[in-house]
Amino acid sequence: MNKKLKILLTGGAGYIGSHVLLRCLEAGYEVIVLDNLENSSRESVRRVEHLTGRVVHFCLGDIRDAENLDRIFTEHQVDAVMHFAGLKAIGESLAEPLRYYDTNVNGSVTLCAAMARAGVFRLVFSSTASVYGNQTEMPLNESSPRGSPASPYGWSKLMVEQILEDLASSDPRWSIGTLRYFNPVGAHPSGQIGEDSQGEPSNLVPYIAQVASGRRKHLSVYGNDYPTTDGTGVRDYIHVLDLADGHLAAMDRLTQSTGYKLWNLGTGQGFSVQEVIRGFEQACGQSIPHRFVPRRPGDVAQSWADPALARSELGWQSKLGLDDMLADHWRWQKMNPTGYTKK
Numbered sequence: 001m002n003k004k005l006k007i008l009l010t011g012g013a014g015y016i017g018s019h020v021l022l023r024c025l026e027a028g029y030e031v032i033v034l035d036n037l038e039n040s041s042r043e044s045v046r047r048v049e050h051l052t053g054r055v056v057h058f059c060l061g062d063i064r065d066a067e068n069l070d071r072i073f074t075e076h077q078v079d080a081v082m083h084f085a086g087l088k089a090i091g092e093s094l095a096e097p098l099r100y101y102d103t104n105v106n107g108s109v110t111l112c113a114a115m116a117r118a119g120v121f122r123l124v125f126s127s128t129a130s131v132y133g134n135q136t137e138m139p140l141n142e143s144s145p146r147g148s149p150a151s152p153y154g155w156s157k158l159m160v161e162q163i164l165e166d167l168a169s170s171d172p173r174w175s176i177g178t179l180r181y182f183n184p185v186g187a188h189p190s191g192q193i194g195e196d197s198q199g200e201p202s203n204l205v206p207y208i209a210q211v212a213s214g215r216r217k218h219l220s221v222y223g224n225d226y227p228t229t230d231g232t233g234v235r236d237y238i239h240v241l242d243l244a245d246g247h248l249a250a251m252d253r254l255t256q257s258t259g260y261k262l263w264n265l266g267t268g269q270g271f272s273v274q275e276v277i278r279g280f281e282q283a284c285g286q287s288i289p290h291r292f293v294p295r296r297p298g299d300v301a302q303s304w305a306d307p308a309l310a311r312s313e314l315g316w317q318s319k320l321g322l323d324d325m326l327a328d329h330w331r332w333q334k335m336n337p338t339g340y341t342k343k
């Protein structure tokens with residue numbers, strides 16, 4: 001790995017970005033974080049600095065601000081970008097589609113245009129397994145058909161994927177890797193950084209963690225009539241640190257060739273909602289009150305990855321199991337019951 005790379009992390013104060021930031025610093029990269037702190041806290045970056053003993057150059061700003069991007073690329077000799085900044089709440093995207101398309105699509109276009117002006121052509125992009133939509137054939141590999149996403153959020157990711165593919169075909173200098181994340185959970189084992197769920201979490205594991213800590217009374221399990229082993233939804237949960245390592249492997253690969261590449265980042269194993277509840281009960285030593293309610297609109301029955309391409313092309317595979325993810329998530333929740341306390 002080329003340790004001298006200087007990488008711009010958009011959204012680097014967020015859940016996934018902060019774990020990638022930590023891994024980048026541990027690997028010896030120089031890193032600049034650009035974040036408008038819309039859904040995060042500067043405290044995550046401070047804690048990463050503390051954990052690694054490294055200093056991060058933090059820029060408060062918006063990815064849609066082209067002048068600010070030009071300034072950053074002029075001031076810093078950036079070699080590559082990892083692009084996490086965006087909005088990710090599916091329900092919110094249904095209520096505010098323009099805000100989602102503006103940040104996720106317009107923001108990505110603005111970023112790529114600024115990169116091209118600055119002569120920076122290496123990019124890793126955060127996409128989602130949601131782009132596969134509702135499929136019956138498992139596991140999902142990169143050639144599986146893209147489905148019809150059930151939300152503006154999912155569409156915004158699919159649109160950006162297409163834009164990036166077109167961009168790479170238009171100019172051979174681009175080297176772009178799209179990573180389709182399955183379901184990231186867990187936290188750094190120190191309990192210092194993790195997912196800062198403001199308000200009511202929509203994702204399963206943060207919700208269970210808040211039930212376990214007494215912040216919520218019970219979990220609603222969305223549907224027990226799916227065609228799965230126990231009737232509840234099945235997902236491929238991946239530890240956020242394994243996911244972070246996948247970014248470094250992708251960046252490494254992008255330094256070796258140009259063009260557009262796409263990789264699934266998942267473990268290859270699916271777990272039902274009931275299996276996750278039981279796993280969390282073991283991790284926290286208490287029972288998780290839950291009740292079955294109708295299916296959540298837009299949810300798919302099952303989704304798990306075929307991670308073979310990432311293994312063969314990136315030399316990456318997940319190492320941590322569901323137990324590690326849930327234990328680490330619980331530690332983070334216990335140590336930070338209301339998330340980062342400082343903005």
Ligand SMILES: NC(=O)c1ccc[n+]([C@@H]2O[C@H](COP(=O)([O-])OP(=O)(O)OC[C@H]3O[C@@H](n4cnc5c(N)ncnc54)[C@H](O)[C@@H]3O)[C@@H](O)[C@H]2O)c1
Nearest residue numbers: 011014015016035036037038039040062063085086126128
């Ligand atoms: N967490 C998941 O389950 C998941 C799954 C698949 C894909 N993704 C994608 O991965 C990326 C990171 O997700 P995350 O879970 O870390 O989310 P997050 O909300 O914790 O992090 C996103 C970061 O982007 C920042 N941001 C938002 N709009 C911005 C803007 N206009 N300019 C600058 N910064 C802005 C936020 O303040 C936040 O720090 C997102 O693009 C998300 O869509 C997440």
Ligand SMILES: O=c1ccn([C@@H]2O[C@H](COP(=O)(O)OP(=O)(O)O[C@H]3O[C@H](CO)[C@H](O)[C@H](O)[C@H]3O)[C@@H](O)[C@H]2O)c(=O)[nH]1
Nearest residue numbers: 128129130181182183202203204207220221222233273299
């Ligand atoms: O309170 C809850 C929350 C979730 N679930 C169930 O738990 C499973 C996982 O749900 P999540 O909301 O945690 O995850 P999703 O698979 O629905 O979606 C997440 O993972 C996707 C990638 O696969 C996308 O990235 C998406 O943005 C992100 O929210 C689903 O069967 C869901 O119905 C519940 O039963 N109760």
